[in-house]
Amino acid sequence: MSQNANTRESSRLPFLLEIGSEEIPARFIPEAMKYLEKSVRQELTAHHLDFQSLRVLATPRRMALLVEGLQTRQADRTVEIKGPPVSVAFTEDGSPTPAALGFAKKVGLALEDCERGQDKRGEFLRAVKTEKGKPAAQVLAQFLPGLILGVPFRKTMRWGNHDLDYARPLQWILALLGTETLAMDVDYLRAGNTTRGHRTLHGDEPVVVRDPAAYLETLRGVGVVVDQQERRRIIADGLRTIIAAYDGDAALLEDEELLTEVVFLCEHPTPFLGSFGEEYLELPAQVVTTAMKSHQRYFSVQKKGTEALKPRFAAVRCGGQEHLDNVVAGNERVLRARLADALFYWEFDQKKTPEERVQMLGAVTWLEGYGSVLDKTHRVGALAGWLWDTGLGCDDEAKATLERAAFLCKSDLVSEMIKDGKEFTKLEGFIGARYAELAGEDPAVCRAIEQHFLPRSATGTLPVDRVSAVLSIADRLDNLAGCWLAGFIPTGAKDPYALRRHGLAILRILLEEKVQLNLEEALDRALAPFAATVGAEALRQARGELAEFLQTRIRGYFTDNLGLEADVARAVLPVRWRDPADALDWVEALTHFRDREDFQLLVTGFKRCRNILKGGVLAIDELDDCLERWNEGGRGRAGEDFGGMPEKAEQALQTAVAAAASGLVSAETEGDYDGVFRLLSKLGPAIDSYFEHVRVNVEDEALTALRHAFLREIHGLFARYADFTEVASAES
Structure with a gap:
């Protein structure tokens, strides 16, 4: 359906909507304002009602919408409705078919009043109608009630016998188009022209608003600063x-x-x-x-x-x-x-030392069935040491600092300042560091105790030194492992232990520190201490779920925070997610090559391999062996010898891929990922020639099987670097 607006300008009036309620929590209001502004803009545009400006104002008791210069009526519109192709609408002798008659009935016109149109697909039947515009008051009254009750507050409530949800009980609705009250009901409330003044300065008395232009000053006169x-x-x-x-x-x-x-x-x-x-x-x-x-x-x-x-x-x-x-x-x-x-x-x-408080952690349950906080302290210390030795560390002296900080980092949980959910609980870590200072601990230890809680939010400050960063990663990995096994898996609406934030924090720290860590191995280390509690099968399942969970966090961070192309991230991460810093380099490298003509030839070949194999491709954990086989000249997974393939194009492709293999290994080892994709791009013409000259599925079953094995190895080599179907051009 296409539309052409009538250029006749209708008259314009200001519009005011005020939603009055009991006091709404302050933290709910900014998001509600954004929703109201965005939704009303979309609805007015969708309903072809032009306006000059729109803004949302709010206080604890009211949310107000002020629209200036709103058209009082939709413009009449010429609407084109596209029907069936003429070849379908009429027989060869010109008689109308049921398709033509049905279309005419649907649009409410006689068949002879329908017209014919032309596009790149050919001639088609169409109807051109003029739709009369509706009054703005009618349109507003139709969409505003649902929009008001659809505000997505963090929490809502019900009251009385009313079957509706809102952040707090609704008290009144004010709706004025010019000086006229809008005829509209929001559930049990009829819109009017009255608001309420300040609870104490004006006794919460009703106040009449005569005109949207007088709204701000009217409320100012009764003690309310709306803006x-x-x-x-x-x-x-x-x-x-x-x-x-x-x-x-x-x-x-x-x-x-x-x-x-x-x-x-x-x-x-x-x-x-x-x-x-x-x-x-x-x-x-x-x-x-x-x-x-x-x-x-x-x-x-x-x-x-x-x-x-x-x-x-x-x-x-x-x-x-x-x-x-x-x-x-x-x-x-x-x-x-x-x-x-x-x-x-x-x-x-201060009457107890941090070490004394550490021993008290044995009496504090971490998660029901998953040990005490003292148990967690020991796990975090062991995991932090492994991370340090794996490549995140720098020297033995700093490792001693890490071990001491890991031992003391949870000691403030049993302090009077922190325990029992007081307002000072959010100072966990900071208080522990201050008590450690007073006990004479090394400043580096105190800093790590404080900073291992960083970042405290999705965009918060990161730890400033390597010891603090490693301790933060270890603590968060332990949280992910234990909470996941205990069943506290994030859902769309709930994440009680902030596991999404922990995953994102690990990613941000690794990228900021520019260090490489195999997250799959790290998950194994974090999960291992729980083996006796849950069993091997639960660990295996949690490992897979956590791997997918972290991969999703990485993909979101790359696209939403770093501005990388989503399809490139989807291509790379299934095989490269384990090391986020390395994965970032791979994504950036693939971005440089994705639009090259020779690379797109390779992408097309990759897709054709997958289509022919129909799912019979190598698993991700088989891809390293595939590269090794190509580095030795190329053979099938079951030892198939590709030397017997008869066509020159397939022999040429085997020779080209085998020759490129050692260069791929060298480029990857040196971190030259542009070089990897450069070598792969050079294979594009060869694989294109292969599919132009070679028929894979032939009557000779043995030759067909050999060619399938060959393509499985070709696909496996390429899949080792990315799923190239994600970056295929429209022509590929």
């Missing part, structure tokens, strides 16, 4: 002003994540400054800032140009200046209690 960017400016400027008034040598500890959250926690922001006792500055700064941020959403204040904290905190009230001193006092009281707890934990924990 999140305006709230951000009020908060940022206000915080800097009160801190400057307190001390010219003080500065706000910038925290964009916290600022964004606070913006969506309030509708009428009023910044204020509070204080706490200087005795709490004996605590590490991260402990103090965590106490402020985690539960209270306070901003820290520090001395300019340093990381030293001032005994002050900055916060934002959702409300006005009235009784602000009481608000400040209440917040100081809450923070004082949290900091007093932290100081108690800090002092109490």
Whole structure:
């Protein structure tokens, strides 16, 4: 179906939609805003309603859509509907067939009113109709209710007897096209022209909005700053002003994540400054800032140009200046209690050495049925040592540092500061490093204890030294192995032990450190300690599943983060995923050659080999032996001698491939992957000639079998480097 819009311009009006609800968690709102903006843009475009601008505004209690210059009516459209070919629609004598009559009935026209069109496939029957445009109000009322209820919040709830889901109970819907209320229902709510003011500044009373253009000022008059960017400016400027008034040598500890959250926690922001006792500055700064941020959403204040904290905190009230001193006092009281707890934990924990706490880990279950955290500590230490000796290490002195750090790295799990899920739990590793420092441990050991938790997010900071990096990889490999065997396998919606993040972290560290590691061997090492718990068959199954899991993570990272071509990554990774750093080099090399004419001849030959063999190709674990056979002149897997093949083209291909084999080995050994693909490309004309002159399946069954064995070896040699069908051109 093709469409040509009528150029007649309809009138335009502003449109306002406000979705009112109970307070939605701040972390839910930004993603919901993106969804609403993207979805409405798509729907308006799909329904041929032009507009001049569109933006989404949000507070905890409302999400608003403002569309400027929306067409009030769809333009009339000329629609062409393509029908059957004329050769199918009419008989040789011109009589209409059931196909023609059915098409005319379908489009609602008499057959004689249908026209004929022409394209590269020939003449066809077509219908040309004019569709009257619908009013924008009608179109909006059709798609908005489903769109509103389809916002993909992280979590939703139900309330009352209503059969719908939303982040929090819906309270009202405001919808205005110009000054007219949109006739629309969202489940039990009828759209109107009223909103609600601020809960305390205006008593949560209904407020009439007369026109979308008056929306922002109307709400400002009842205590609500709807525009999140305006709230951000009020908060940022206000915080800097009160801190400057307190001390010219003080500065706000910038925290964009916290600022964004606070913006969506309030509708009428009023910044204020509070204080706490200087005795709490004996605590590490991260402990103090965590106490402020985690539960209270306070901003820290520090001395300019340093990381030293001032005994002050900055916060934002959702409300006005009235009784602000009481608000400040209440917040100081809450923070004082949290900091007093932290100081108690800090002092109490120092009564035990890190080594004493390590022994306490034996009483802490890691995963039910999979041992204690002390058992995990021993596994991680052994795995880290193997990784170091396998090629990730650098010297014996650093290995001693690694062993000590591995022994102590989980000791803070039984500290008062970290255990029992307090707000300081996220400081795991950091606290362990501080306690190790106080116990006199080597700075390198302390750094590894702290940094083996890095990266803490998909894009977070990586460990800064090799010891920390190796310990991080070992810990994450152990997590992958144990959690997978215990059944905590990630699904589309759930990943309770963050195994996707662990896999990605391993990949990022290996690529950043530019070190080579066989992940298949590493998985075997990580899984082996669980053999007595689950048995050999469970280990074998987990190994295969984890290999596929990591390969998927690598492919996603190469394409989404490094910008590599997805089809090239799909071609290389099935045979090269085991060493991500090496796989990256292979992908980049194949990218250079994929469009060469001679290389595409090879790709075509590769595809024809596979098609002829019909799945009877060499397995991945047989490909190294295939290369060795070619390096010795070429023979079949079962010892077939290719010297007896009668055609010159197949003899020439055998000679060319055998001659190239030693060069392929040398180029790969030297890391010259461009050289590998250069040699393979030179084989393109030979394999093209083979299929032009040689018939593979002949009456002579023995010769057919020999040629199948030959093509199996040809395919195996090429498949050792990539699945070239993934990079075939449209003509191949």
